[in-house]
Amino acid sequence: MMHLPLPTLPRRFAVRAACHRALLLLCLGVAGLAGAAGPLPSDSIYHLDLPLHDQDGRAFTLASGQGRPQLVSMFYTSCQFVCPRLIDTVRDVQRALPADSARQLHVLLVTLDPARDDSAALRGVAAQRHLDARTWTLARSDSAGTRALAALLGVQYRILPSGDINHSTVLILLDRQGRVVAQSTRLGVPDPAFVARVASTVAAAD
Amino acid sequence: MHACRRKALPALLLGLLLGAGSAVVQAADYVPVPAGSLRSVLVSDADPGPVAVASYAMRATPVTRAEYAAFLAAQPQWQRETAPLVFASPGYLAHWGAAADAGASASLTAPVTEVSWFAAKAFCASEGGRLPSWVEWEYAAAADATRADARDDPAWLARILGWYGRPADGPLPAVGGAANFYGVHDLHGVVWEWVDDFNALLVDADSRAGDDPDRLKFCGAGAISFKDRANYAVLMRIALLSSLKAADSTSSLGFRCVRAEGATP
Numbered sequence: 324m325m326h327l328p329l330p331t332l333p334r335r336f337a338v339r340a341a342c343h344r345a346l347l348l349l350c351l352g353v354a355g356l357a358g359a360a361g362p363l364p365s366d367s368i369y370h371l372d373l374p375l376h377d378q379d380g381r382a383f384t385l386a387s388g389q390g391r392p393q394l395v396s397m398f399y400t401s402c403q404f405v406c407p408r409l410i411d412t413v414r415d416v417q418r419a420l421p422a423d424s425a426r427q428l429h430v431l432l433v434t435l436d437p438a439r440d441d442s443a444a445l446r447g448v449a450a451q452r453h454l455d456a457r458t459w460t461l462a463r464s465d466s467a468g469t470r471a472l473a474a475l476l477g478v479q480y481r482i483l484p485s486g487d488i489n490h491s492t493v494l495i496l497l498d499r500q501g502r503v504v505a506q507s508t509r510l511g512v513p514d515p516a517f518v519a520r521v522a523s524t525v526a527a528a529d
Numbered sequence: 530m531h532a533c534r535r536k537a538l539p540a541l542l543l544g545l546l547l548g549a550g551s552a553v554v555q556a557a558d559y560v561p562v563p564a565g566s567l568r569s570v571l572v573s574d575a576d577p578g579p580v581a582v583a584s585y586a587m588r589a590t591p592v593t594r595a596e597y598a599a600f601l602a603a604q605p606q607w608q609r610e611t612a613p614l615v616f617a618s619p620g621y622l623a624h625w626g627a628a629a630d631a632g633a634s635a636s637l638t639a640p641v642t643e644v645s646w647f648a649a650k651a652f653c654a655s656e657g658g659r660l661p662s663w664v665e666w667e668y669a670a671a672a673d674a675t676r677a678d679a680r681d682d683p684a685w686l687a688r689i690l691g692w693y694g695r696p697a698d699g700p701l702p703a704v705g706g707a708a709n710f711y712g713v714h715d716l717h718g719v720v721w722e723w724v725d726d727f728n729a730l731l732v733d734a735d736s737r738a739g740d741d742p743d744r745l746k747f748c749g750a751g752a753i754s755f756k757d758r759a760n761y762a763v764l765m766r767i768a769l770l771s772s773l774k775a776a777d778s779t780s781s782l783g784f785r786c787v788r789a790e791g792a793t794p
Contacts, residue, residue, distance in 0.1 A: 365613045366613070366614040366615050367613070370615050471650075471775075474646060474728050474774075474775035475775060475776075477774055478728065479728045479729065479771075480729060481729040481730070
């Protein structure tokens with residue numbers, strides 16, 4: 324008999340999948356409890372049940388970002404040029420915000436290279452770049468999860484035989500429910516319109 | 530939650546049987562595709578040589594509307610009304626009747642289209658498979674009826690290119706056209722198909738070079754370029770796939786699955 328794995332679906336989604344009509348009400352109740360802060364909007368990227376580990380090796384889920392605004396992007400630690408500039412650019416966005424707003428804005432960078440970027444590698448970048456762990460999370464998923472997150476964020480990437488990764492870089496602003504509010508592909512001096520959206524989204528999340 | 534899952538399982542399996550029964554769907558046929566190497570039409574400066582391809586088993590035909598209807602009956606969270614927008618934007622199953630109704634008038638043996646990448650992935654997982662990588666798809670699609678790689682034959686290239694001149698407004702034909710060298714059907718001539726790494730194709734066909742600030746979007750070695758410009762039919766697929774987002778769907782984009790050779794669901 325057919326087995327029905329649901330590897331990339333969020334927990335609430337998976338619970339619903341396992342429910343038959345007769346148990347639907349019970350199961351919906353259980354599914355509701357599994358959500359951290361109420362039902363997600365249909366266009367929230369937090370529907371993706373993505374297993375992640377942070378730079379200290381702690382497991383968390385994408386949906387645990389629910390409740391505060393977040394900047395999300397993808398990078399990899401052995402990248403020499405664009406990825407260091409990505410961190411610089413995020414810092415410039417933070418500096419352009421009032422201090423208390425900057426503290427409320429979380430930054431999640433997920434590696435495109437989970438095979439080589441283990442927690443120690445991520446921790447190394449966090450230390451080298453003096454990234455405040457209260458604000459910054461550097462994370463890794465598995466290979467399929469990385470592909471799915473990139474697909475969701477519109478990030479294109481291709482791992483070359485040399486180990487280099489061709490990838491597009493985009494900085495994505497999520498609201499507290501995980502909806503994409505704005506995105507920017509500009510590195511270096513941040514796009515003022517993007518910074519303004521970050522500021523208004525943080526203010527709205529108060 | 531555990532109790533719920535345990536109790537739900539037999540009911541779920543029953544639902545699956547009923548769903549499959551009502552749509553008269555048999556287990557999908559997968560055919561083996563042996564390992565080899567491929568001159569991909571995609572090449573980058575850092576990756577110029579042939580690509581090694583491991584063996585796999587590929588669905589002999591694209592997933593049909595009947596098969597997709599059975600999947601929706603078994604996994605109602607993928608029905609049009611319930612699938613989150615983030616996984617399936619509004620074009621998803623837009624021309625289906627009710628939630629899981631493939632439609633009486635439409636041919637149930639035609640390939641399913643209007644499905645997103647996330648939905649296609651979930652379908653493949655439901656039968657113990659996954660979406661093929663681009664290279665796996667291209668490798669199988671390089672074959673004609675008698676040769677594993679017919680791409681040096683201009684007559685064959687012209688024949689598959691002929692499909693693209695056909696008007697796209699008529700109903701899709703049923704799956705089950707002529708088998709290729711491996712016993713795989715309909716890789717050309719019926720629908721476009723999702724691949725797992727559709728967001729890895731990184732076509733550098735426009736002017737993202739020189740002083741264009743978009744150049745900074747690319748990290749690492751040089752961008753991908755086309756190696757075999759004569760193979761327009763395949764290049765058009767890459768152009769289409771590169772333009773899509775994972776929640777998108779179109780009326781001419783379907784999919785098939787692959788799995789490890791010898792695997793069963």
